[in-house]
Amino acid sequence: MIDIKLAVSDPDRLKKALESRGLQTAIVDEMATLDQKRKKLVQESDELKRLRNEQSKQVGLLKSKGEDASELMAKTKQMGERIAAIDQELDQIKSELDSIALTVPNIPEEDVPYGKSDAENIHVKTVGQPRVFEFEPKGHWDLGDTLDVLDNTRAAKLSGARFNVFKGKLAALQRALISYMIDMHTKEHGFKEIFAPVLVLDKTCLGTGQLPKFAQDMYKIEGEDMYLISTNEITLVNMHQGEILKASDLPIRYTGFALCFRKEAGAAGRDTRGLIRVHQFEKVEMVTFCKPEESSKELQHLIDSAGAVLEGLGLPYRLSLMCTGDMSGFSAAKSYDLEVWMPSYNAYVEVSSCSNCTDFQARRAQIRFKEGQGEGTKFVHTLNGSGLAIGRTMAAIMENYQEKDGRIRVPDALRNYLGFEFIDGSNK
RNA sequence: GGAGAGGUGGCUGAGCGGUUGAAAGCGCCUGACUCGAAAUCAGGUAAGUGGGCAAUCCCUGCUUCGGGGGUUCGAAUCCCCCCCUCUCCGCCA
Incomplete structure (x- = not known):
C-alpha cells in the first residue's frame, strides 16, 4: 500500500x-x-x-x-x-x-524509465551466446514427447489443459534443479531455506498485494477463505507479517521451493504448448527484508543470484530493466527481468523477475524494524525474485542442450545431482 | 471430529468492574561506583494515531491486554461469536 x-x-x-x-x-x-x-x-x-x-x-x-x-x-x-x-x-x-x-500500485523509483510497453524496457546486458545449431532445433514439447518424458496427453486426462506430467529423467531433472538452485542460494548467496504452505488465508494475499485486485488470477478453495499461492513470495514475505524486526537482524534473506498456481485468465491461446504457461508450476523464490537504504544493493544481489543460476547452467540470457508501463508487479517500485534464450521462440523468455517493493508490502503487512532503544519503528523494504522458475528453466535446458538425435545433454553443473549424462527415453 | 485448559508488555507471570498501559521478576538501556569488568545502587524501557512546537528534543489527547460484537457512566476484568495454542480421545499419510 x-x-x-x-x-x-x-x-x-x-x-x-x-x-x-x-x-x-x-x-x-x-x-x-x-x-x-x-x-x-x-x-x-x-x-x-x-x-x-x-x-x-x-x-x-x-x-x-x-x-x-x-x-x-x-x-x-x-x-x-x-x-x-x-x-x-x-x-x-x-x-x-x-x-x-489497496488498489493503488506502488510508485516507480526515480530511475525507472518511462514507457508504455515492453518496447521501452532497457536491455541492460546479455550474457552468453545463443547456440548456433547445425540442425533445426525442436521445441521442448516436441523433444519431451519424442523422448516420452513430458506427457501432455496424460496430464490433460488428469487435470485438463495447461498441466504437465514429467516422466523418467525429466522428472529427475526437476528435482535436481530445485536442489541445485537452493543449494547455491543458501551456500553462496546468504539465503536461508524455507519450506512453507501453499494454501494460505486471504489476508496473507492482501499483505503482498495479490488481493484484492488480482483475485481472478488465483485459485480459491470453495467454502473457505483460502487460496492456493500464485507465487511463494506470498508466504516468504508474510512470514514476518505484523512483526517488528531488530535492525541488527537485517537483511533477512529467504529462499524456498514451492508449487505455484495461476489461473492464467486472459491468456487463452497464448503459449499453449509445453512448459511456458501452465496452471501449476514449480519455483524457487528469493525474498529479502532490509533497511530502506540497503534495498538498491539488495536488488542487485537478487539479480546477481538469479543470474548466477543461469550462468551455472550455461544458459544464455538477457537482463532488462522494466519501464513504468511494463512493470508487471503491482507491488514493485523497480523490476528487472531475466530472460533465457529459447530457441523454439527464437527469443528471450522470462525466467525471473526481481523487484524492489520498497515499503509497499511492508506497509500492507505491517512489517517494521527498530533501530534501537527510543528510536521509532520504520517499515522495512521487501524484495523478491525468482531464482528461478523451474519449468521454464527445464524448457530452456531441453532446447538449448538438445542433440541432433533428440537426446538432451545434462548441463555439467547438474551431473552430480543426476548421475547421468543424457536425458533419453531410458530410466537410469 | 469430541472433551477439557489457556491466550496479558522482549520473556515469565499477577490483575478478574473504577486513579492499572497494566504488580513482581528476568532481560535490555542510561547514570553512579570501578583502571576496566562483574556485583550493587538509582532511573528508564510497548505499539499505533492525532494536536502543540522551528524541532528526529519535549509536552499532550485518543486507541490497543488473541480478533469481532454486546452490557455499563466506566471493561484486561462480565456476556456472546470467531481464531489460535496445549492436553486427552477418535481418525489418518
Whole structure:
C-alpha cells in the first residue's frame, strides 16, 4: 500500500506515478478528501472520548464517597451515543479509503524509465551466446514427447489443459534443479531455506498485494477463505507479517521451493504448448527484508543470484530493466527481468523477475524494524525474485542442450545431482 | 471430529468492574561506583494515531491486554461469536 499521506502532501507526484503506470489519477484527490474528513472526525471523537473518560472517573469518585452520581451518569451516557455515531461514520470513511488505497500500485523509483510497453524496457546486458545449431532445433514439447518424458496427453486426462506430467529423467531433472538452485542460494548467496504452505488465508494475499485486485488470477478453495499461492513470495514475505524486526537482524534473506498456481485468465491461446504457461508450476523464490537504504544493493544481489543460476547452467540470457508501463508487479517500485534464450521462440523468455517493493508490502503487512532503544519503528523494504522458475528453466535446458538425435545433454553443473549424462527415453 | 485448559508488555507471570498501559521478576538501556569488568545502587524501557512546537528534543489527547460484537457512566476484568495454542480421545499419510 502506498502512503495515503502522499495524496495530501504531494498529490502531483502520486498522480504522475499513476499516470506512468497507465492508470487514472482521479482517485488521488478522492483519497485526499477522504483523509481530511477522516482526520477531522478523529479529532472530534478523541475530544469527546477525553471528556467521557474524565467524567467516568468523576462518577467513580463520587460513588466511592457514597454521593449521588446519577445526573453525571446520564450526561455521560448521552456523550457515549454521540461518540458511537461519529465512530460509525469514521469506520465507513476508513473502509472507503482502504478500498481505494489497496488498489493503488506502488510508485516507480526515480530511475525507472518511462514507457508504455515492453518496447521501452532497457536491455541492460546479455550474457552468453545463443547456440548456433547445425540442425533445426525442436521445441521442448516436441523433444519431451519424442523422448516420452513430458506427457501432455496424460496430464490433460488428469487435470485438463495447461498441466504437465514429467516422466523418467525429466522428472529427475526437476528435482535436481530445485536442489541445485537452493543449494547455491543458501551456500553462496546468504539465503536461508524455507519450506512453507501453499494454501494460505486471504489476508496473507492482501499483505503482498495479490488481493484484492488480482483475485481472478488465483485459485480459491470453495467454502473457505483460502487460496492456493500464485507465487511463494506470498508466504516468504508474510512470514514476518505484523512483526517488528531488530535492525541488527537485517537483511533477512529467504529462499524456498514451492508449487505455484495461476489461473492464467486472459491468456487463452497464448503459449499453449509445453512448459511456458501452465496452471501449476514449480519455483524457487528469493525474498529479502532490509533497511530502506540497503534495498538498491539488495536488488542487485537478487539479480546477481538469479543470474548466477543461469550462468551455472550455461544458459544464455538477457537482463532488462522494466519501464513504468511494463512493470508487471503491482507491488514493485523497480523490476528487472531475466530472460533465457529459447530457441523454439527464437527469443528471450522470462525466467525471473526481481523487484524492489520498497515499503509497499511492508506497509500492507505491517512489517517494521527498530533501530534501537527510543528510536521509532520504520517499515522495512521487501524484495523478491525468482531464482528461478523451474519449468521454464527445464524448457530452456531441453532446447538449448538438445542433440541432433533428440537426446538432451545434462548441463555439467547438474551431473552430480543426476548421475547421468543424457536425458533419453531410458530410466537410469 | 469430541472433551477439557489457556491466550496479558522482549520473556515469565499477577490483575478478574473504577486513579492499572497494566504488580513482581528476568532481560535490555542510561547514570553512579570501578583502571576496566562483574556485583550493587538509582532511573528508564510497548505499539499505533492525532494536536502543540522551528524541532528526529519535549509536552499532550485518543486507541490497543488473541480478533469481532454486546452490557455499563466506566471493561484486561462480565456476556456472546470467531481464531489460535496445549492436553486427552477418535481418525489418518
